[in-house]
């Protein structure tokens with residue numbers, strides 16, 4: 001047990017002005033923020049997949065078609081597309 005206590009006090013020392021509890025809370029907050037971030041990204045991607053498309057033309061290979069507003073590359077050759085509308 002002494003070893004653990006010693007380790008914890010050393011850990012506490014290395015963590016600077018924050019206690020282990022504060023670090024834990026901070027990590028939880030970061031995890032929470034990350035979860036929200038991925039949730040928002042997933043929703044944006046779902047929106048991109050379902051609607052919000054625009055007409056575009058590829059200058060590289062001449063491809064024309066509808067493309068998601070969030071995508072700027074040609075599905076055929078990978079070049080940057082220009083929107084026609």
Ligand SMILES: [Zn+2]
Pocket residue numbers: 058059060061062063074075076077078079
């Ligand atoms: Zn192309």
